[in-house]
Amino acid sequence: MRDPHQSLRSTTAGAVSVTLIAGAAFGLAPAAQAAPTAQAAPRATGVRFVDIAGDGGTKLAANVVAPAGAEDGAGYPVIVLPTSWAVPQIEYLAQARKLAATGYVVVSYNSRGFWQSGGEIEVGGPEDIADASKVIDWALANTPADPGRVGMAGVSYGAGISLLAAAHDKRVKAVGALSGWGDLVGSIYSGRTQHVQAGALLGGAGELTGRPSAELRTILKDFLGSNLDKEPEMLAWGAKRSPATYLDRLNENGAAIFLANAWGDTIFPPNQYADFYEKLTGPKRLEFRPGDHATSEATGLLGLPNDTWTNTRRWFDRHLKGERNGIDQEQPVQLKSRSTGGYEGYPDWKSVGATSRKIDLTDGATVHTNTDSGANGGTVLLSNALDQFLKLPPVASIPLLPRRYAAVWQSERSARVERVRGTAKLHTTVTGTKESGTLVAYLYDVGPLGLGKLVANAPYTFHGKTPDKPFTVDLELFSTAYDVPAGHRLALVVDTVDPLYVEHNPSGAQLTFSSPSTDPSYVSIPLREQ
Numbered sequence: 001m002r003d004p005h006q007s008l009r010s011t012t013a014g015a016v017s018v019t020l021i022a023g024a025a026f027g028l029a030p031a032a033q034a035a036p037t038a039q040a041a042p043r044a045t046g047v048r049f050v051d052i053a054g055d056g057g058t059k060l061a062a063n064v065v066a067p068a069g070a071e072d073g074a075g076y077p078v079i080v081l082p083t084s085w086a087v088p089q090i091e092y093l094a095q096a097r098k099l100a101a102t103g104y105v106v107v108s109y110n111s112r113g114f115w116q117s118g119g120e121i122e123v124g125g126p127e128d129i130a131d132a133s134k135v136i137d138w139a140l141a142n143t144p145a146d147p148g149r150v151g152m153a154g155v156s157y158g159a160g161i162s163l164l165a166a167a168h169d170k171r172v173k174a175v176g177a178l179s180g181w182g183d184l185v186g187s188i189y190s191g192r193t194q195h196v197q198a199g200a201l202l203g204g205a206g207e208l209t210g211r212p213s214a215e216l217r218t219i220l221k222d223f224l225g226s227n228l229d230k231e232p233e234m235l236a237w238g239a240k241r242s243p244a245t246y247l248d249r250l251n252e253n254g255a256a257i258f259l260a261n262a263w264g265d266t267i268f269p270p271n272q273y274a275d276f277y278e279k280l281t282g283p284k285r286l287e288f289r290p291g292d293h294a295t296s297e298a299t300g301l302l303g304l305p306n307d308t309w310t311n312t313r314r315w316f317d318r319h320l321k322g323e324r325n326g327i328d329q330e331q332p333v334q335l336k337s338r339s340t341g342g343y344e345g346y347p348d349w350k351s352v353g354a355t356s357r358k359i360d361l362t363d364g365a366t367v368h369t370n371t372d373s374g375a376n377g378g379t380v381l382l383s384n385a386l387d388q389f390l391k392l393p394p395v396a397s398i399p400l401l402p403r404r405y406a407a408v409w410q411s412e413r414s415a416r417v418e419r420v421r422g423t424a425k426l427h428t429t430v431t432g433t434k435e436s437g438t439l440v441a442y443l444y445d446v447g448p449l450g451l452g453k454l455v456a457n458a459p460y461t462f463h464g465k466t467p468d469k470p471f472t473v474d475l476e477l478f479s480t481a482y483d484v485p486a487g488h489r490l491a492l493v494v495d496t497v498d499p500l501y502v503e504h505n506p507s508g509a510q511l512t513f514s515s516p517s518t519d520p521s522y523v524s525i526p527l528r529e530q
Contacts, residue, residue, distance in 0.1 A: 045070065045100065047093060052138045054112060054119070055130035061089050061116035062109035062135065065096040066143060070105065075146035077320040078139050081108040082132065084294070085157040085202065086209040088115050092154075094303050099313065103321070105145045109135055111157060113210045120213035121206050124160045124184070124241040132165035136172075147171065149320045153312060155179055155297050156267070160243065166255040167246035174256040174319040176312040179294040181268040182259075182276025185238035189223075190269060191475060193438060193459035194502040197380040198267045199224050226502055228463065244276050256283035256319040260308045262291035263338055263480045264384025264393075266377070266500065269458075270479045271423060274349045283319065283328065286349065287311065288481065289336040292384035307336075335421070338387065339483035344421075344528070353422025353526020359490060361428060361521035365407035366512040369505035372497040373406035375442050377457045380500065396442075398491050399450040406495040407513050409523075410446065418484040422526035424456055424477040426492070429516055431470045434509040436463045440498045441475055443523070445482065446489040455490075456480045459501045470514065492523045 045066050054060040067076060079099060081092045089110040096106035112131055113121030122128050132152065139145045151174040152162035159180025166172040181187045188195045188202075203220045206212045212220075219237050222230040239245050250257070257280055261273045270288055277286040287308065289296040300306025311334075317323040331345025333352065346352050367373075378384065378394035387393040401408055426441050438461045444452030456477040465471055484490060494513065496505050505511075515521035 047096075050142075052109060052135055054117075054134045055127045058112055058127070058131070059116075059118040060109045060112065060131060060135065062107055063089055063093070063096070064143060065093070065100040065106045067100050067103050067105070070144045074144055075149075076103055076105045076144055077149035077151065077316070078105040078107065078136075078143065078145035079151040079153060079316060079320075080132065080135050080139065080162075081106065081152070082128075082154045082158040082161040083108065083110050083114065084155045085111075086114060086205040089117075091301070095300070095309060099316075102313070102317075104316070105139065105143045107135060107139045107143070111161065113206075113212070115209060120211045121216055122213055123216055124157070124164050126240075128161050129164050129168050132161055133169045136169065149173060151175065151316050151320050153178070153316075155301070156294050160184075160241070163243035163250070163257070164241070164246070166253060166257070167243060167249040170253045172253070172255050174258070174316055176258045176260075176315055178260045178297050178308060178312065179262065179265060179268065180259070181272060182242065183244045183272040184242045185235055186272040186275075187268045189234075189238070190272070191458055191460040192463075193461040193504075194223055194226065195266070195500060196224060196502045197500050201380060224502070226504065244279070247276075247279050251281040254282045256315065258285045258312060258315040260287040260289070260296065260312070262293065262296045262384065262388070263288055263478075264291060264387060265293045266380040266384065267293040271476060274423075274479060278349050285311075285315065285327070285332045285334070287334045287336075288479070289388075290338045290341075290384075291388035292381050295381075295385045295388055335481045337481045337483060338393075339481075344481070349422075353528070355527050355529055356524050357527060358522040358524050359409065359411045359492065360515070361409045361492065361513070361523065362515050363409065364512065364514045365403070366510055367407050367494070367496060368404050369437065369496040369503070369509045369511065370507060371405045372499070373401050373493070373495040375401060375406055375440075375444075375493045375495050376498045377440070377442070377454065377500045394454040396444065396452045396454075396493070397450055398444060398446050398452045398493070401493060406493050408491060408493050410489045410491045413487055413489050414484060416486050418490075418525070419528040420455060420480060420482045420484060420525060421528040423479045424526060425524045426473070426475045426477065427524070428473050428521035429470050429514045429519060430462075430473050431468060431512040431514065432462070432465060432509060433467055434506040435465050435467055436504045436506060437461070437465075437496070437509055437511055438501065438503040438505055439473075439494050439496055439511060440501065441477060442493045443477055443525075444491040444493060445484045446491045447485075448487065452491055452493075455482045455484070457498075459498065461504050463504070470516075472519065490525065
């Protein structure tokens with residue numbers, strides 16, 4: 001299938017080294033050093049820096065870029081861009097200039113609690129949602145913006161706020177949500193397991209570049225400290241900040257929703273975005289590409305060609321300007337393979353892995369906990385970026401994995417290329433010697449020499465189980481698009497320790513994996529037909 005159109009985008013990269021640390025945290029794209037000059041887009045006006053009164057009068061540091069000649073009073077579509085977590089307000093200036101040069105008024109603002117904006121960090125809470133509406137109010141009152149053509153977009157934190165705002169403000173007609181979240185709890189607490197590197201980076205970047213609220217500090221302390229007594233409060237806090245909670249409102253308002261993310265996003269895994277996409281009923285588009293959190297958009301933020309930003313602009317051109325550019329005639333689900341770099345189109349998410357095959361996990365295994373076997377998901381932001389740019393995913397030598405700490409099952413060698421597309425699913429029976437525990441499942445592509453390249457992984461944690469009593473585990477691994485070469489095997493590895501996640505294995509615990517004849521264990525591999 002042909003490449004969707006390529007794009008240019010630029011960002012504010014590297015204002016200070018601290019922003020690079022922040023960029024690791026909550027989907028922040030790298031921040032840029034200097035604002036692009038006015039000469040970069042001759043049809044856009046210069047940048048105007050303003051302060052906007054947000055919810056409760058809180059100062060929001062913002063900037064405005066409008067089309068040249070906008071002073072004539074004509075009504076232009078307007079796009080509001082909330083910044084990413086911990087990134088300064090100049091983050092989107094290159095993209096703002098490109099949009100303004102083609103007829104958009106663009107207002108970008110620093111999310112509350114960060115940098116020059118006032119208030120405290122609320123993580124997409126009610127204050128952030130109200131801020132977005134206040135910025136729209138300001139744009140309609142102070143720029144030649146058309147109230148009937150309002151869009152919102154952003155990367156990571158800006159994506160989440162944009163989706164939440166679209167659910168609460170009917171004026172938002174189109175959204176570009178890049179590397180964002182539909183389900184906050186399902187992102188950093190999937191499998192009831194804390195994604196510790198993601199949470200720690202979020203908290204650290206917030207402290208370095210902003211002012212976390214007392215509520216956020218408490219939530220992070222309880223989350224990272226595994227305070228299970230506070231789990232109901234943490235879940236309620238996350239649900240309030242999840243666009244998926246407001247699906248009925250989003251669908252009723254009918255905004256056109258464009259979602260884009262990376263296969264290896266270690267902050268907001270792709271599964272939760274795909275689930276969210278499937279439940280939207282209005283105009284919608286879903287794109288997945290290789291990379292980690294916000295790396296798919298990063299080259300565009302640096303002013304380089306970038307498919308994600310090109311298609312974001314095409315989306316706005318269609319749904320705010322009414323241009324018949326063909327984007328709504330293309331297959332709405334667009335996937336870029338990690339292996340070939342080619343694009344594939346599908347009518348919906350469920351068609352991605354239309355066929356599957358099961359690998360039976362017939363042999364039982366017992367693993368000792370508390371020790372990393374050597375199989376792991378890599379490092380937040382880094383490992384999957386290496387996969388994106390250098391085709392170097394996390395690897396493990398499957399024959400050398402210590403069976404005392406890892407259970408390993410392998411398929412037969414495949415006679416042809418197997419195109420893994422979508423979500424692999426593990427079904428097994430587990431018996432623990434303690435009432436709590438954590439396991440992490442990995443799917444590897446194993447070559448002739450036994451070197452395994454990571455295809456997918458996911459954690460799973462249990463509490464309150466009766467020791468030595470078997471129970472069933474059903475676990476969805478993070479979705480992907482990966483081609484397993486002919487002559488290779490697939491291997492499922494399960495261990496109990498991974499630096500990406502908090503483990504809940506009491507000292508000395510063991511986990512036994514079995515395959516009862518009445519309920520056999522297996523891993524289901526989603527495949528695209530040849």
